Amino acid sequence: MPSILDPLTLRGVTARNRIWLAPMCQYSAFAGDGVPTDWHLVHLGARAAGGFGLVMAEATAVVPEGRISPHDVGLWDDAQVTAWKRVTDFVRGQGAVPAVQLAHAGRKASLASPLDEGGGDPLTDAEGGWQPVGPGADPFPGLREPRALTTDEIADVVAAFAAAAGRADRAGFDVVEVHAAHGYLLHAFLSPLSNTRTDAYGGDLAGRSRFLVEVVDAIRAVWPADKPVLVRLSGTDWVEGGWTVDESAALTETLGAHGVDLVDVSSAGNTATADIPVGPGYQVPLAARIREVSGVPTGAVGLITEAAQAQAVLDDGSADVVLLGRVALREPAWPLRAAHDLGVGPRAAPYPPQYHRGSWRRA
Ligand code: FNR
Numbered sequence: 001m002p003s004i005l006d007p008l009t010l011r012g013v014t015a016r017n018r019i020w021l022a023p024m025c026q027y028s029a030f031a032g033d034g035v036p037t038d039w040h041l042v043h044l045g046a047r048a049a050g051g052f053g054l055v056m057a058e059a060t061a062v063v064p065e066g067r068i069s070p071h072d073v074g075l076w077d078d079a080q081v082t083a084w085k086r087v088t089d090f091v092r093g094q095g096a097v098p099a100v101q102l103a104h105a106g107r108k109a110s111l112a113s114p115l116d117e118g119g120g121d122p123l124t125d126a127e128g129g130w131q132p133v134g135p136g137a138d139p140f141p142g143l144r145e146p147r148a149l150t151t152d153e154i155a156d157v158v159a160a161f162a163a164a165a166g167r168a169d170r171a172g173f174d175v176v177e178v179h180a181a182h183g184y185l186l187h188a189f190l191s192p193l194s195n196t197r198t199d200a201y202g203g204d205l206a207g208r209s210r211f212l213v214e215v216v217d218a219i220r221a222v223w224p225a226d227k228p229v230l231v232r233l234s235g236t237d238w239v240e241g242g243w244t245v246d247e248s249a250a251l252t253e254t255l256g257a258h259g260v261d262l263v264d265v266s267s268a269g270n271t272a273t274a275d276i277p278v279g280p281g282y283q284v285p286l287a288a289r290i291r292e293v294s295g296v297p298t299g300a301v302g303l304i305t306e307a308a309q310a311q312a313v314l315d316d317g318s319a320d321v322v323l324l325g326r327v328a329l330r331e332p333a334w335p336l337r338a339a340h341d342l343g344v345g346p347r348a349a350p351y352p353p354q355y356h357r358g359s360w361r362r363a
Pocket residue numbers: 022023024025026058059101179181182232266301302303304323324325326327
């Protein structure tokens with residue numbers, strides 16, 4: 001079994017190790033124009049310098065109305081491409097793979113940023129909000145009532161994902177991840193709890209996953225063949241009658257056949273209440289099941305905080321990489337600590353050369 005410090009190659013892209021930074025919204029496009037700022041450079045750059053193999057930029061909206069809040073970043077115009085290029089150049093210069101999560105918030109759009117007054121509350125149009133969209137008109141509890149997307153509008157969103165992927169390529173990203181988790185637009189279409197459509201985009205598993213598969217096909221048509229495409233799924237809704245791990249596994253098999261290289265397995269987010277067994281590594285069994293059934297590589301995420309725990313995820317064959325969220329906020333150089341904890345000396349650990357000096361280097 002590989003070490004978490006061993007490289008992983010997907011298509012023509014090699015990550016120096018299997019410790020990847022999970023996508024985390026920063027709500028820091030301060031001017032509301034979707035343009036990343038110095039904050040993103042420092043936040044992502046610090047984790048690249050801290051030894052992560054792949055650094056995933058947060059949920060990045062493919063159209064303005066696909067933002068969660070007015071302060072989300074985007075990839076719907078060229079000013080954003082220029083600003084992201086500075087980030088990807090730095091991340092790559094530190095030896096990490098620059099990646100971006102492409103997103104549409106769907107019926108969970110038009111919220112106040114958590115950094116602002118009333119964070120997380122729905123914004124009216126008068127407050128700078130906008131009309132959310134979804135598979136139907138059922139709101140996410142407590143949020144604005146969405147408008148059901150027409151089939152023409154679904155085609156527009158598919159095209160927007162592809163256009164954003166083209167911009168991601170020009171911005172220097174080597175990996176794109178499609179956000180199909182956490183109750184956002186594509187997950188809302190997958191789950192029978194939120195998708196009650198009777199057209200080709202609802203009904204059975206093939207109908208509910210049609211939108212996501214079309215997004216993947218459209219991205220693959222413009223995204224370089226030597227660069228990987230990832231999908232983040234909620235492996236389950238954790239709700240009776242909702243999206244299940246068996247559906248996730250079957251869908252992943254299909255996604256693999258459509259050119260998806262790895263599925264990043266999270267869970268939940270499509271309902272206000274769910275029976276979630278939160279605890280260390282609680283989502284790892286979902287990644288394991290999906291990997292076993294589909295044969296597609298997986299990433300495990302969720303309360304993975306210790307080196308030995310992360311290594312056990314790989315040793316068990318549950319996943320091919322681990323993604324770290326909150327622990328990476330506390331410890332931007334978590335991979336360097338993990339190397340230390342696993343007894344790997346500094347020369348074999350992913351230190352930036354600036355940190356190597358004198359006798360310490362030989363330690
Ligand atoms: C997140 N998470 C998240 N997930 C995602 O798919 N896209 C995103 O933009 C965000 N944004 C975000 C912001 C912040 C501040 C946090 C803490 C989390 C979820 C994240 O990627 C991860 O799946 C969870 O945090 C669980 O992993 P940890 O934190 O237990 O390692």
